Amino acid sequence: MAEAVRHDKTARQLRLLSDALDSGRLGPVRRLVNTLSPAEIGNLLESLPPGKRVIVWGLVDPEDDGEVLVHVGEEVRESLLADMDTDEIVAAVEDLDIDDLADLVEDLPDTVIDEVLKSMDRENRERLEQVLSYPEDTAGRLMNPDVVTVRADTTIDVVLRYLRLRGELPEHTDHLYVVSRRHQYLGRIALAALLTHEPGTAINKLIDDEQPAIDVGETAGEVARQFSDHDWISAPVVDDNNILLGRITIDDVVDIIREEAEHQALSAAGLDEDEDLFSPVRRAFRRRLIWLSVNLCTAFLAASVVGQFEDSIAKLVALAALMPIVAGMGGNAGTQVLALMIRGLALGQIGASNVAVLLRKELSVALINGLVLGVGLGLIVLIWFRQPGLSLVIGAALTINLLTAAAGGVLVPVTLKRLGFDPALAGGVVLTTLTDVMGFLSFLGLATLILIH
Amino acid sequence: MAEAVRHDKTARQLRLLSDALDSGRLGPVRRLVNTLSPAEIGNLLESLPPGKRVIVWGLVDPEDDGEVLVHVGEEVRESLLADMDTDEIVAAVEDLDIDDLADLVEDLPDTVIDEVLKSMDRENRERLEQVLSYPEDTAGRLMNPDVVTVRADTTIDVVLRYLRLRGELPEHTDHLYVVSRRHQYLGRIALAALLTHEPGTAINKLIDDEQPAIDVGETAGEVARQFSDHDWISAPVVDDNNILLGRITIDDVVDIIREEAEHQALSAAGLDEDEDLFSPVRRAFRRRLIWLSVNLCTAFLAASVVGQFEDSIAKLVALAALMPIVAGMGGNAGTQVLALMIRGLALGQIGASNVAVLLRKELSVALINGLVLGVGLGLIVLIWFRQPGLSLVIGAALTINLLTAAAGGVLVPVTLKRLGFDPALAGGVVLTTLTDVMGFLSFLGLATLILIH
Incomplete structure (x- = not known):
């Protein structure tokens, strides 16, 4: 693969941004930054020396602040957080998914954590506490407890009515999970199956029980291996009693794979993958x-x-x-x-x-x-x-x-x-x-x- | 992350398999191998010295042969192909997805390629030729031409009837693509949106036209960056005239990310990422x-x-x-x-x-x-x-x-x-x-x- 042409786009954005910053006109910078996705903004912030980084960070749409914080390395995250007051941090992180919030929370000052917990409703607070109760780099920490479940003894018709009532599905939902009365995981139903079968079809005829659920204590590395070996988009997470706890999605797995690769490349030189290019x-x-x-x-x-x-x-x-x-x-x-x-x-x-x-x-x-x-x-x-x-x-x-x-x-x-x-x-x-x-x-x-x- | 515990499972399978092979009882080996996914079988074959590799390869369910070939490095692939006759190779690869087949085809002997092309129907042959017409490591080579398209001037109801008639959707379909009469890409509709809206809803009210389509000439590295920056599961591929050509899915992107990481780690030592651990x-x-x-x-x-x-x-x-x-x-x-x-x-x-x-x-x-x-x-x-x-x-x-x-x-x-x-x-x-x-x-x-x- 030709390295030389690969990341043209980022490099071009960086140059444009840098020129705009040098010229001191912040309007164009703000417009440019806010056309980017949070991950792109994160990448851009990582490529800026501390002085310019603070300026650009101040121009990011506050709505994106939380997602951007999720997407930068620990060192850069610290430098960005140092630039925000408690209210700003709470506002930035309160709309994050539980798994992303769990990833962030340990880098936040204690007083901020208290405020964040206070701002959440009881259900979400309990979910966050549950996710945080699992060790770092395990499936428990990666999962999102927000899953859509159905019962086996029903029909597509009923499920469709339920979904229309429910409205939006969690991001990257490709399967609904079938659970027992005691919330044990029984199998999954592809959204595609719901769309391609007649409305009267019984759900238990569509259950795919071939994909094994992931144990909540599984290591992140093993989770990544299973996803990439089986081409999964998402996978259910269960505890020892097969109770469904949540769901891991491929986007988090991609992050793990990238981090593992960076860890391997940088640790050979005695460096940490969270090292900031511009660390003091x-x-x-x-x-x-x-x-x-x-x-x-x-x-x-x-x-x-x-x-x-x-x-x-x-x-x-x-x-x-x-x-x-x-x-x-x-x-x-x-x-x-x-x-x-x-x-x-x-x-x-x-x-x-x-x-x-x-x-x-x-x-x-x-x-x-x-x-x-x-x-x-x-x-x-x-x-x-x-x-x-x-x-x-x-x-x-x-x-x-x-x-x-x-x-x-x-x-x-x-x-x-x-x-x-x-x-x-x-x-x-x-x-x-x-x-x-x-x-x-x-x-x-x-x-x-x-x-x- | 504790390296020591990470890949327990593979190492355990390897030990079990190795013991069974040493004992000479091939029945248990066959049973063990065929509980694995093609990617896992590929990984296992890569971890075996040439002598044992040939034995285990002979025990793999012929149905999985094609997928296994897709999942091993080039050097190992050559050694596996050397062990098959033309009929076996044709049977192995004829059911592969077009993008996987395109990935394999250049490692096949010319006589085999002719046979494979002969065994395909006209539509698939044309699709394969189209994919092969794009340079390696570009979006054109990664895409699968098998996409489900709908028109904007219809309703969910009609689309549902069409999908039920059509039956199964291509793997990892999370969106349908909306195209014009001239097959120009207009936007996409999430399967989730079809399920959560009332049947009478007009399709053009659900179109998400925010995700830009990928240009067919984009490099593989840039495609991977976009997927991971935007958390995409799949993305449409278009030509210069915005005509929809196919679709790239996250599972192929994960492979690119892994390959890039391996390339970086191994090329520093003057090695190729396709190097076989047991190369002659x-x-x-x-x-x-x-x-x-x-x-x-x-x-x-x-x-x-x-x-x-x-x-x-x-x-x-x-x-x-x-x-x-x-x-x-x-x-x-x-x-x-x-x-x-x-x-x-x-x-x-x-x-x-x-x-x-x-x-x-x-x-x-x-x-x-x-x-x-x-x-x-x-x-x-x-x-x-x-x-x-x-x-x-x-x-x-x-x-x-x-x-x-x-x-x-x-x-x-x-x-x-x-x-x-x-x-x-x-x-x-x-x-x-x-x-x-x-x-x-x-x-x-x-x-x-x-x-x-």
Whole structure:
């Protein structure tokens, strides 16, 4: 896919907006902003430096405020909330769906939460409290309790009359849920089925009970997997007694999938997916410092290996120039294996049954690559330094380090996961430490043994 | 999110299946496999080594074959197709939706394509040819021409009678599309609206013309962005004359989002998102070799910088042990900035208007980190080597390299994108080459100027 043309539209809006802001005429900015959807406004706010962000936020139609807050990352959300007083926040969030409100509520100041709860009617307050009673990142937190239910012992006719009386359906309703007298989930009826069957048809003839309901304690990741594996638009959520509690819709699942992908991409660099592109220097500095300090420790570990061979390097300075090549190539090769493993682990494709096969495959690939690249590297070194012994040593060391990289690329993420760590977060650091240490050790060690007398 | 518990279910299925396969009793394997959805079967096949994969593929209900083929990566698909004869392939794919078939067709051998086309009725063949006439990764390729249309000058009553006569609706139909006599797109009607309004209501009172139609030439990435920004379930696709051509549904969009995320994660390691976890050693070796060769060239560039300072290193061997620290820390810091930039570029949040602000922010963060870490590193080096001059040099070199990393982290991806390259693919290589070269150059250069006489 051509990255270059992909997000033209957003970039164009951003440019237009930026020009209008620079010119200081806020009328056109307001008009432009309010042609956008809340998610687009959120994206735009994220792309603005703090000063301009505050100005544009003030121009957003108050009706959209709540939805915009739902659609931005936590850090940006905080900066937007800091700019609103209690009344504005209450007005912004009171019309949100329960699931969106539950998502927001923990970022709100306590006094605001009290006001929001007071502004809700009893039914909605109870629903919100129920949703909040489930742990974050579970189906319970994602569901919306607003569902349309029908009984099995009736006909389309009756249901149609009920729906016409009821009026509007909750957003993204594609099925009605059939429940028992005790509100147990029995199955679902597609809206399409109601439209394509004769009015006299009995509801229990139309029930689709093939789609299993989602358990309220299911993790968000597992919910996302089921939605995308089964092409669902919505799914019912039940408790242990099969009592229908609510419904999860695909739009929330799309957000989970995006967040998971961002988490994977950013955590490899020690970043959080909620990081604001323009977060204040002081905050960004502190967070980066922690990550760089971890990396500094591992760098010292590698340096101390080199320190053991100072005498050899003093006798043959070429070693100093060549040693980063062996270490770096190991890091590159290992990163490739790691990337494949992290994807496989995230998709549940890797388990005890196939690790051995993967390890054998990756070691074979590394061995062949080690021999081919080792010979190539050896030849270049021969031309550069005219020492056959040095060529032999660097070729052998490269092969050893590529084998280390392959073994580490497979085993490091699997082990981290088994120990309960996130392989996407810690895998890269552990692996490159391994390939650095092994690269220096094999190259300088072999050189000392073979070349230095 | 706890990675460790996320994909329990798939991993458990995999273990069960693997045990059953090892025991050689294929009956339980067949039963287990055929309780899964096609996407789950696809995922399972991807997690099996080639030998077991062929056995399980043979046990899949032939009815699911087509859907399974749609749900696996290109490499695995090839290996599965290699195991089928023409009749089997034709039988597998002939019942697929047009958009899925279009997705598959290019991986099929020519003789098979002819057979598939022959097996289709004229209408479907023309539809397939139409979809295939649009470039890959555009809305035209993603759409399904199977849509339900109604006229504006009628009532709910009439539409209901038409739908009952028609029977089943295409999958994921949440709206009917209203078209003119010339099949121009006028707007849409929610199924929910048909159910909640009185039968006598005129259709033109229910038309929602707010959702813009998607242009058939729109890129897949832009389509995905619009779906997720507007929480759409489906959207109409039109040509330049506003003629309705088809409809894109959210399930295909979810696939695009997943693919884009995988592309970003894997291309940073020089891998393709269609790479098979168990691809044959020969193929994997060749692909990895290209990537490692590119990295070998850049490693030589860095090594040649070190080579310029051999005299200095011979005089002060400690330089050899310390130089990888400066280079490596620059790489780590740059990778953090790069990860943020790649996400921002993918979301369209970065343009000419804010690059300067980002650059200033990242340079500030790097300067503070450089000073803090530079002092820390200098102190440790002082304790280790007891040479104040060396501490001063490494602290200064670290700060210079962190500033380089910040500037490179912002400017390299922006420049690559402007030149039409994929920053996710090439950004890391270019940036670490920069930080390696600058790390060695600043550290060894300063040491030569200040310490070596």
